[in-house]
Amino acid sequence: MMASSNRSKLEIAQERRARDSRIQREAKQRGTTPELIRKQVAFALFFQRIFSQEDSRWMLLGGNALLIRAGHGRFTQDIDLSRDEQWNDLSDVQEEIEGLLRQGDRADDFDFTITKIASYSEPDNYGYGAKTAKITVRVDFGGKQFDIFTIDITSRKHITSAVERLQLKPVLDDDALTDLPKIPTVPAENHMADKICALYEKHQGDKKRPSTRYRDLADLVRFVQDIPLDANRLALVISHESHRRKIIPPQRLVAPDESWTTKYPQAARDFAQYPPHLLPLNAALEYVGTCLNEILNGTRTTGHWNPVNQQWEETTRP
Structure with a gap:
């Protein structure tokens, strides 16, 4: 055509x-x-x-x-x-x-x-x-x-x-x-909520099988690195998505499974423009957690994430 x-x-x-x-x-x-x-x-x-x-x-x-x-x-x-x-x-x-x-x-x-x-x-x-x-x-x-x-x-x-x-x-x-x-x-918040819930959702019909979608955490790194976010909307859509998928997200960002310690860095090496210093699993979790942990534990429901300053701010969205 x-x-x-x-x-x-x-x-x-x-x-x-x-x-x-x-x-x-x-x-x-x-x-x-x-x-x-x-x-x-x-x-x-x-x-x-x-x-x-x-x-x-x-x-x-x-x-x-x-x-x-x-x-x-x-x-x-x-x-x-x-x-x-x-x-x-x-x-x-x-x-x-x-x-x-x-x-x-x-x-x-x-x-x-x-x-x-x-x-x-x-x-x-x-x-x-x-x-x-x-x-x-x-x-x-x-x-x-x-x-x-x-x-x-x-x-x-x-x-x-x-x-x-x-x-x-x-x-x-x-x-x-x-x-x-x-x-x-x-919207960015909906997309991010999909990624968060996918990390902790059991996949492929096996209720005991944890996620192996390493790209989801890598994508969360990119959200935190580059994308302005609204705290209220993010909290609401995470709550909605987790309820709909019948999962309970953690109070802080953690690995879906112990195997991620070795397998995540191996996968992330092949992701274009992924920050090398965030290849270790704990480094990636800590980095994303600076943005998400307050949302996950319910201590933040207002404000906007400023990716330039890498912090939540009680200001208008950049």
Whole structure:
């Protein structure tokens, strides 16, 4: 589903080589792989199309939302999207997304094709018991494969508070990544509450199996490092989420399991731009705890987290 730019094969080949070189340079500068940078470009091109209109019924969740919010950090391998209503048939979802891709087409010689869509047997990652599915998307440029990525989709009632729209910024300098849209996502406090509850929720249907989602703690590090937060809202949504998931969060941030002592540093080493001094588990817990412990133990319900000063302040949100 592509409107051609009517450029010659030579011009397209030249652009492909130039883009590949920029991807290589950006990966080296960021200390990551060219494959991950390429995938972020593909994601941006996808968002550019499906969020071309502000009244989208879709919302971005997960690591991509945090990456856009913080402007740096752990790159993701896939996309998490939620739809405001459950679907009756996956073919309807495929047609809907394909329609959005056509509607937002840029005539830039990129072509998006849904190659597979299938239902999940597992419940959604956010504890809503909603339908879930995985979509595989192939991205071509000038008739040749540029990337393949997957999208995890779920149906989820959009939050009652105002949806936040985050400005998408290009991962590298590229003419194809201009006029990027604002991306609808949940407020930072809701996203953070999801991460906190996921740490202490038993997973995969085994009530005795602790979380092994090491990226959740790494993402909490990024929230504390970069994101302004409202204490009252954070306390309320943590209470709501923990009650809904039937868990009791701890009074202070602790490891979900003893195995995290060795396994968390091993995993965190591979997270892009993760602070090296916070690789030890206790260091990460203590750092995030400076923000969260007062919320978890109920001693703070007002104020705003200032990520620059790394403290709670009884002032307006930065």
